[in-house]
Amino acid sequence: MTPNLSVDLCGVTLKNPVMVASGTFGAGEEFSQFLDLNRLGAVVTKGVASVPWPGNPTPRICETPSGMLNAIGLQNPGYEVFAKRDLKFLENYDTKVIVNVCGHSVEEYIDCVEKLSEESRPDMLEINISCPNVREGGIAFGTSPEGVEKITEAVKRVARQPVIMKLSPNVTDITQIAKAAEAGGADALSMINTMTGMKIDIRRRTFALANRTGGLSGPAIHPVAVRMVWQCAQAVKIPIIGMGGIASAEDALEMIMAGASAVSVGTANFHDQTATLQIIDGIQQYLEENNIEDIRELIGCVK
Amino acid sequence: MKYREQAAVLNIEEIGKDIFSLVLQTRQIAQEAVPGQFVSVYSNDRSRLLPRPISICEADGESGCLRLVFRIAGEGTREFSRLEPGDRVDLVGPLGNGFPAERAEGKRVWLVGGGIGIPPMIQLDHVLEEMGAAASVTAVLGYRDEQFLLDDFTSECVIATEDGSAGTKGNVLDAVRERGLKADVIYACGPTPMLRALKAYALQEGIECWLSLEEKMACGIGACLSCVCRSTEKDEHSQVNNKRICTEGPVFLSTDIEL
Numbered sequence: 185m186t187p188n189l190s191v192d193l194c195g196v197t198l199k200n201p202v203m204v205a206s207g208t209f210g211a212g213e214e215f216s217q218f219l220d221l222n223r224l225g226a227v228v229t230k231g232v233a234s235v236p237w238p239g240n241p242t243p244r245i246c247e248t249p250s251g252m253l254n255a256i257g258l259q260n261p262g263y264e265v266f267a268k269r270d271l272k273f274l275e276n277y278d279t280k281v282i283v284n285v286c287g288h289s290v291e292e293y294i295d296c297v298e299k300l301s302e303e304s305r306p307d308m309l310e311i312n313i314s315c316p317n318v319r320e321g322g323i324a325f326g327t328s329p330e331g332v333e334k335i336t337e338a339v340k341r342v343a344r345q346p347v348i349m350k351l352s353p354n355v356t357d358i359t360q361i362a363k364a365a366e367a368g369g370a371d372a373l374s375m376i377n378t379m380t381g382m383k384i385d386i387r388r389r390t391f392a393l394a395n396r397t398g399g400l401s402g403p404a405i406h407p408v409a410v411r412m413v414w415q416c417a418q419a420v421k422i423p424i425i426g427m428g429g430i431a432s433a434e435d436a437l438e439m440i441m442a443g444a445s446a447v448s449v450g451t452a453n454f455h456d457q458t459a460t461l462q463i464i465d466g467i468q469q470y471l472e473e474n475n476i477e478d479i480r481e482l483i484g485c486v487k
Numbered sequence: 488m489k490y491r492e493q494a495a496v497l498n499i500e501e502i503g504k505d506i507f508s509l510v511l512q513t514r515q516i517a518q519e520a521v522p523g524q525f526v527s528v529y530s531n532d533r534s535r536l537l538p539r540p541i542s543i544c545e546a547d548g549e550s551g552c553l554r555l556v557f558r559i560a561g562e563g564t565r566e567f568s569r570l571e572p573g574d575r576v577d578l579v580g581p582l583g584n585g586f587p588a589e590r591a592e593g594k595r596v597w598l599v600g601g602g603i604g605i606p607p608m609i610q611l612d613h614v615l616e617e618m619g620a621a622a623s624v625t626a627v628l629g630y631r632d633e634q635f636l637l638d639d640f641t642s643e644c645v646i647a648t649e650d651g652s653a654g655t656k657g658n659v660l661d662a663v664r665e666r667g668l669k670a671d672v673i674y675a676c677g678p679t680p681m682l683r684a685l686k687a688y689a690l691q692e693g694i695e696c697w698l699s700l701e702e703k704m705a706c707g708i709g710a711c712l713s714c715v716c717r718s719t720e721k722d723e724h725s726q727v728n729n730k731r732i733c734t735e736g737p738v739f740l741s742t743d744i745e746l
């Protein structure tokens with residue numbers, strides 16, 4: 185008997201727990217030449233704002249041991265083109281669509297979420313609170329519990345779809361942030377976003393990235409992400425989507441056992457465009473080999 | 488179409504100091520490649536996740552042979568330099584737009600290559616030769632000192648070396664000025680200062696100039712927005728003044744981009 189791979193995320197059923205991480209997969213079009221998007225649990229789109237953002241100067245990325253730093257600066261074409269082109273493209277696929285939203289101010293988030301509420305294609309919204317908050321001098325929204333609770337409430341008031349708050353790991357105690365999001369009414373949590381890092385180019389004697397700092401992602405951050413998902417799974421009742429360096433079925437299963445109901449694969453897509461499919465197949469194989477009938481038995485099994 | 492393939496190494500040779508010529512057996516990539524396109528080459532070391540973009544130097548559609556020429560610039564290219572015949576390497580390609588060879592029709596053409604920007608000019612040289620439509624084709628090649636790939640061009644080569652060991656002492660523009668050469672279309676690949684000088688020269692002379700640009704890449708296929716350059720007009724895909732070098736490029740009309 186083939187084991188059950190489908191999972192439930194606050195009322196939305198995914199055919200399997202494997203989705204892609206925002207910003208690493210566009211809206212799927214470029215990757216659709218390499219893999220069948222219908223096989224994915226969900227496609228999470230690149231962060232979109234109400235108006236186009238130009239992003240940061242280049243170099244925007246650099247490779248680091250088992251990872252990379254990025255400072256793309258949330259370049260995006262703005263809501264209108266995103267809806268007309270990217271959401272339209274995703275109508276052709278039988279997979280869940282999670283739209284990642286960014287903004288510089290609470291008003292910008294609200295504006296974008298209101299517009300998305302009129303669209304039929306998005307199944308869920310993922311709110312990236314690692315964006316620079318212009319009001320607070322560029323400090324990310326996601327770093328204080330009060331700020332997180334406030335923005336979660338504001339978004340929940342206007343959202344038609346379930347709301348996932350995407351947490352930044354660049355905080356002292358991530359469980360405080362997770363609890364604040366839950367208190368604000370979040371339906372689920374995504375974690376973790378990238379960890380702030382820096383690389384210096386010793387040949388040019390300057391920063392490797394034009395932005396000086398960037399977000400670290402890839403296998404290098406995986407153990408940190410597993411630890412944070414586990415901590416939050418003990419602290420909140422809402423479901424968690426785990427991400428951070430997942431590159432194999434083993435990595436994904438660790439995350440699930442730590443308490444994640446689903447996982448997102450990001451940087452691994454750059455190394456292998458079909459990484460997600462191998463992870464799905466690997467999870468299924470693990471379940472079969474261990475006579476586990478349902479993936480849900482594993483969620484949070486390590487306490 | 489873009490393909491992910493595991494290619495077999497047929498031949499590898501050091502053709503200059505730290506410069507390697509690598510011939511790979513591909514299934515589809517060589518068949519569909521046009522001059523100026525590139526491939527993403529993946530490391531076999533899992534700690535190096537990102538692909539190395541390398542230009543296609545020669546592609547033989549019939550045999551599927553793909554030739555890459557690269558310089559050791561760091562650990563990734565060092566690893567590739569140690570490949571041996573029979574080894575396998577993961578590739579994605581062909582990527583990017585390539586040079587518009589049809590713009591050469593009836594024109595006096597320069598193929599300008601600087602240093603490790605010379606390899607992609609070879610496939611363009613061969614394609615132009617086959618088309619036979621250009622009025623004339625001159626390869627203008629800039630080297631620091633040691634010359635490589637000279638014998639692979641079918642068109643006349645004009646050389647500049649920084650140290651004056653061969654051809655004109657100076658850069659590629661010094662070489663064409665010394666000979667009083669004129670062009671109607673320029674195709675170029677090389678270091679940014681060279682591309683900047685060509686862009687200015689083309690603007691002043693009112694000639695069409697196609698430049699191949701470089702930037703750090705993560706996905707290589709247009710999804711991550713790592714590899715952008717500034718564009719003079721708003722780009723249709725990005726909706727801002729940015730174009731993806733891996734997708735809208737790497738070849739741009741010099742007046743469409745800022746350098």
Ligand SMILES: Cc1cc2nc3c(=O)[nH]c(=O)nc-3n(C[C@H](O)[C@H](O)[C@H](O)COP(=O)(O)OP(=O)(O)OC[C@H]3O[C@@H](n4cnc5c(N)ncnc54)[C@H](O)[C@@H]3O)c2cc1C
Pocket residue numbers: 246247525537538539540541542543556557558559560561562563564565603606607700701702703704737
């Ligand atoms: C479209 C394109 C075509 C290219 N064609 C050729 C070619 O035909 N021959 C050749 O020798 N080189 C070419 N390059 C440059 C080549 O990609 C780099 O030299 C190579 O990636 C260096 O990798 P490394 O691991 O040896 O160096 P490292 O410096 O250790 O690399 C670290 C990271 O930076 C990236 N990187 C470093 N230098 C560059 C660069 N100049 N451009 C883009 N990414 C870089 C690497 O891919 C890697 O992710 C091309 C670059 C581009 C963008």
Ligand SMILES: Cc1cc2nc3c(=O)[nH]c(=O)nc-3n(C[C@H](O)[C@H](O)[C@H](O)COP(=O)(O)O)c2cc1C
Pocket residue numbers: 205206207208230231254256258284312350376377378400401402403405427428429430448449450451452705711
């Ligand atoms: C190039 C790049 C772009 C990203 N863009 C976004 C984004 O727009 N919104 C967002 O919430 N997270 C973004 N992220 C973070 C990822 O979604 C993910 O949380 C993080 O990279 C950790 O997962 P990974 O190690 O599997 O990549 C981006 C990451 C990368 C590498």
Ligand code: FES
Pocket residue numbers: 703704705706707708709710711712713714715731732733734
């Ligand atoms: S490298 Fe990802 S968009 Fe060009």
